[in-house]
Amino acid sequence: MKFPIRIWIPYTLLSMGTSNVVVNLLKKKIGSEYAEMIQQLDHKTLKQLIHSLKEFKGTELVNVKDKDGTIVRITL
Numbered sequence: 001m002k003f004p005i006r007i008w009i010p011y012t013l014l015s016m017g018t019s020n021v022v023v024n025l026l027k028k029k030i031g032s033e034y035a036e037m038i039q040q041l042d043h044k045t046l047k048q049l050i051h052s053l054k055e056f057k058g059t060e061l062v063n064v065k066d067k068d069g070t071i072v073r074i075t076l
Contacts, residue, residue: 002069011054018046 016022023043027035053076062074 011050014050014053015047018043018050 020043023038027038030038056076059076060073061076062072064072066072
């Protein structure tokens with residue numbers, strides 16, 4: 001039996017991921033090596049990027065079909 005598995009990630013959830021509160025929590029949970037990498041990210045630019053994704057709603061980023069018939073599609 002085959003059926004699609006859809007995972008919806010709202011843009012608001014993505015934008016919350018770039019908030020200072022979430023970033024600080026992430027730094028506490030991960031190792032110092034990765035915390036330094038997160039510290040270097042420009043969160044304002046990330047928010048602008050996520051906001052601009054709304055303009056491309058429906059754009060298919062990935063469409064792959066495996067030999068066994070498994071299909072993977074990633075769509076904005």
